[in-house]
Amino acid sequence: MNAAPIASASTAGGSLLWLAIILPVVGILASLLSGGRHAERIALLLMPTGFGIAIAIAIFLWRSGQPLVYVIGGFNPPLGIALRADGFSAVMLVTTALIVAAAGFYARAIFATPPGITEARAPLTFWILLQAIWASLNLVFLGGDLFNLYVAIELLTFAAVPLVCLDSRAETISAALRYLLFALCGSVFYLLGVALLYGAYGTLDIVLLSDRVSSEPVVWVAAGLMTAGLLAKTALFPLHLWLPPAHANAPAACSAVLSALVVKGSFFLIVRLWFGVLPNVPHEAVSFILAALGSAAILFGSVLALQQERLKLLIAYSTVAQIGYLFLMFPLVQGPNLWVAEAWSGGIMQTLSHAFAKAAMFLAAGLIAESLGHDRIRDLRGIGAVMPMTLFAFGLGGLSLMGLPPSGGFLAKWLLLKASIEAGRPIWGAVMLSGGLLAAGYLYRVLAPALSSDILHLKAPPRRSREAVALALALTAIALGFAPKAFFDFLQIGRVAVAGGSS
Template sequence: MDVNAVATAATTTGGYLLVLAILLPVAAILAAFALGGRYAERTALVFMPIGLVIAVAIAIHICRAGEPLVYVLGGYAPPLGITLRADGFSAVMLVTTALIISSAGFYARVNFATADGVTETRAPFTFWILLLAIWASLNIIFVGGDLFNLYVALELLTFAAVPLVCLDGRAETVVAALRYLMFALCGSVFYLLGAALLYGAYGTLDIALLAQRVHSEPAVWTAAGLMTAGLLAKTALFPLHLWLPPAHANAPAACSAVLSSLVVKGSFFLIVRIWFSVLPNLPHEPANLLLATLGSAAIVFGSVLALMQTRLKLLIAYSTVAQIGYLFLMFPLAGGVHPWAADAWSGGIMQTLSHAFAKASMFLAAGLIAESLGHDRIVDLRGIGAAMPVTLLAFGLGGLSLMGLPPSGGFVAKWLLIKSSVEAGQWVWAVVMLAGGLLAGGYIYRVLAPALSSDVVRLNASPQQSREAVVLMLAVLAILLGFAPPSFFGFLQIGRAGIEGGPL
């Protein structure tokens, strides 16, 4: 059978949807440039719901087939060609990304609308183009099957995300953006060096082919170490988190929501791909232990630093540092064919999803509070609960998920990880997670206590009900994840290493 025949056989039914998931935001960018100015917003808001429909369709196809969705570009199988692949993890990330991008866009209409009588202004046009670029880059990351193409997507993501930090042009935001850029570029260099080593050793960067060919040797471990270190810098895992708090806290609220809930998850997703899809059959207990240890340190130090903040957005930003740490506790638990591995895998993905919705809601809520009060000083939030009950409710629901209290998605995520750690005899991770939940309760209480006081506060302007509805919807989604049926967790296992059909 020739190469083209093999490629055709490898493409699954519905695989073309993976191409559409990438082309749609790219087409939106081109249309926004062609139409120009004030039409960029309208173009983005028209294309975003269509992207959500495509993401849901991908998830439905994977669910019905019970196996990953595959599309071979151009009909040439790897290593000559490029393959797009999506498993259960990819599908839920595509849907989550479409939901949050659409929500952030709808929320940002007030802040980034082109004024009447003006053809085009810099900040609005830039915002909508960059938001679409982030969406396209993330979709490539979630369905990409080649490590070099994933590097290109990472770079596109970086150069779309960094300018969002400094859209207002203030000196402090420019400094924060440059610090973010330096960490991201250093991470890119490490990732590219690792990819070059793998290509030199095995002649391909296709994930599926590498999983079959790699074996334990210095080149592989060096490459894995370099790529992981670079991705950790982009993910902002402690102690490589120094760029994140000033960048996320000083960006406009809609940008902060996207950066915190989605952008850092792109690089985390690739770390999972490297260790669970490229190297599933190699022993890597020391690496797993190191990642989980750094994750534990992030939970403790990030939470303590969040407790010390005086600004609401900085508190939420340091909370992101802490919550990212939970993601890395899945590494020593989800590998292999152990009975607890499936729960750990589901727990890690649930933490990714619940944090995305909760943190997007909390940053958008903080943006509404700052606009209504003219500041986000925690000590001066007294009485805001009575003045902005829907906004504070959304913030509280997001905090409930971060603390890991039932019936939230955060509770299910942390419960699965704690259960796995106990079954595996690795109690230390369970202790860290319980301590992290208590610390999260502390910094959420620091906000809710003054906000729920009986003081009367005067607002500079009341928030729009439509924007409050967006914030509340995201928080409710973080809670509704806690009611996910057993079939949902079975869906998350599709494509996982160690089971039939995995790894990718």
Template sequence: MPASASMDLTTPDGLWLVLAVLVPFVGVFVGLLLGGRNAQRVAMVTLVLGLGIAFAIARALVQTGDALVYLLGGWTPPLGVALRADGLSVVMLVAVAVVIGVIGIYACGDFGTPKGTREARAPFMFWLLLLAVWGSLNLVFVSGDVFTLYVALELLTFAGVPLVSLDGRGETLQAALRYLVYALLGSMLYLLGAFLLYGAYGTLDISLLATQVRPEPLTWAAAALMTGGLLAKTALFPLHLWLPPAHAGAPAAASAVLSALVIKGGWFLVVRLWLDVFANVVTWPSVQLLAALGAAAILVGNVVALRQARLKLLIAYSTVAQIGYLFLMFPLVFGMDAAQLDSASTVSGGMLQAISHATAKAAMFMAAGLIYSTLGHDRVADLRGAGRALPMTMVAFALGGASLIGLPPSGGFLAKWLLLSAAIATAQWWWVLVMLAGGLLTSAYVFLVVVRAMTPAEAGWEPKARVPRYQQLAVLALALCSFLLGLAALCPVDMTQIGRSYIPLAGAR
């Protein structure tokens, strides 16, 4: 956390943080009370309000040049709970608001209440769960203590799991239950680690813990338990077994939410804990182990993705692989600090990788949903005709894939460039090889899908259904966001570093 966040004062714009969390949950309750078709209308109004709040928070952060703080009830930590937002929090708030908004537009085609029907179960539940996921993620990003983060994680779990089984089929219910088991196991481990921290230091406030934690066995045990629990929620290899069936079996809009956003909550907590709370106790073997799991995820996830017969399963295993890149950031930040180099750009690279993945993967899952509706299936070997029937959708899929590969000027390119530069600067050449191999494997399955989709259909073939044009435009807009995120390099200010203080990791000393 930034140094200024330790001040026991509410900043002038701190109330925006409360609204960022409160507005989505108010939308849930209003939609629940009004019911029926009104749930969708309430959700759309809430999406607009929430997007405006996210941009207002970003504007306030840039103008003040410092973190935003709000003390709930006016009580200062450790007795009270503080909401805090530095640059890392705000970029995630804005990115999630944009992605949620576009998914909401797309979902109007799949989860609109049918005409002549007062209320349908799946649409009603989807809109409420979408808002609940959004509010939970916002709470993850602005929470200032590890117990509030636990509450946010649980809210995120219980909002995300039902999205898997909206259609009520047996296989999706089984996938949702597996997801729930992994999530609850992760929660128990995280909470046990939080108990250890409180018993040792008498506080759960992140800023206070950052100044008090010491490199001792109890702290290492707490860090291991909390990190292990978060890895289960993030689906990092080998704790990924719940992800492919859950993401591939859910409806396209729900898959986009789960793959692009929900898993980012656990990863963001790992970033917050390792870079802020445990910055003084992190060791070289621990960051190498974390990155080794990420490297295994990249290689195994991409290889398995290449072998998939269904498009949605291919994209789901691609998510397993892309999660791995997010954890390569940790040894690179450690190495930069150890070499007494500025690690800010490496942290920014990790954050940009998360955001570019969120936009690209949401676009790809939604594109897969449109392909399924048009062809009546999503068999990779028989995608012929999709390119002609859905030209904008296939362009969007290709742009999202280009970002995952890391082609310029995509966000994936800039993110990987920053991470590769840190790996070269710190002589960690093995991570360079992993990233290059991952890019080649990703390009293989993206190329395979695009080429097969562009193959002309048989004479006389007609699409099974016509998808709304606005859905195709929504997918294309999100893919373009991912592809053009590399232009963030032109921004005069690195927003991720606003309000943060430089806390070198232990190995740098």
């Protein structure tokens, strides 16, 4: 909870950190070598194992109360590279393992290699890239070196972009291309910032850097470039243009992973940058800008979601809005104030509950689109009667997005609201409340016709097991609303106190 961890020694349980990264990488290589339908089996086999490793990391972290460290090859930073896991990393590892596994289980019906042939392009690509997303996210959450994190975030992009255009329609390919260009522009700015930081301080290790940096022009420029680059990848308003077409047109299992996890990877790095690398640099002005952009994202994304005619586009614009909430934590996590821990927990809670809720909603929307052959909102009248379980999952996810109790979304927004009032900045709280109302509006647009008594005929009823996956994710988002106090203490492990005014 307090000071920066000691940089230079592997701790107990440290080996689990490299295992969490290597496991999916081994899966990718094995899938490439064996090919065909083996890729699916390997991926599905590794998912419970990876989940076990993530849980083990969380347990070690909980027992020690200190960040876990693994120094690769025994070479200490600054020459070597350290992997580190704090409370935020651990919950993200577990969330990633769960959502990747859910998406994998859900996708078995669509991305099975057809019988009679040994290998099909789309399934093989899907299973390999799903593991690649998983591996690179784990590296993002554990990396302790800014250049290493650059490679991780690039790998994440390379794995995510092709998932958008697996069906090779012109529309999805151009969405993927637009996404890639935004992401590349973002990463090259991140790299420019990394070069400046290395040039000024001679190390890129997060802990060593946090000791060395001081508030000077080179740091401001570097941090500005890196933040702007990462914002393009996180799709914070006004850099969100690529997100709706990419997330709405991808296959549902891919949309779920992209919206729930991939945008959180670059958000995680923004948090690492400002709260891990630069805690000693005052960043009130920057925090204000980030939160203002976040507020604009909430209002703009929600209003656009209200206007969409397709269900998946509505969910994608809702992601644009929900990303905005993440940035409201920045002005509240400042200085040695009492509400800092609340705001920190609230921000992480929003990351987690949005991940589960949004994955559930995309999977449910995918089932609806498959069963009806379209996802036009005005033609969804009566879907509640024929697909009750799917619609229930969608509704529960929506409940969390609106911030109604009991749900993870409620708890997240409650903590942020409380912190904003205690900090004497109720403006951010007001934005949150109006965002909740707008979310209720766009979800009502879907739920009201869906629950009407019209008769609707399905092309094919959905498989029970796939509906259950969506429902399980939605229930997890709800269950987060019952998180005990111990969970919030866990989130504080490894949080570095941020310098700044007490205002």
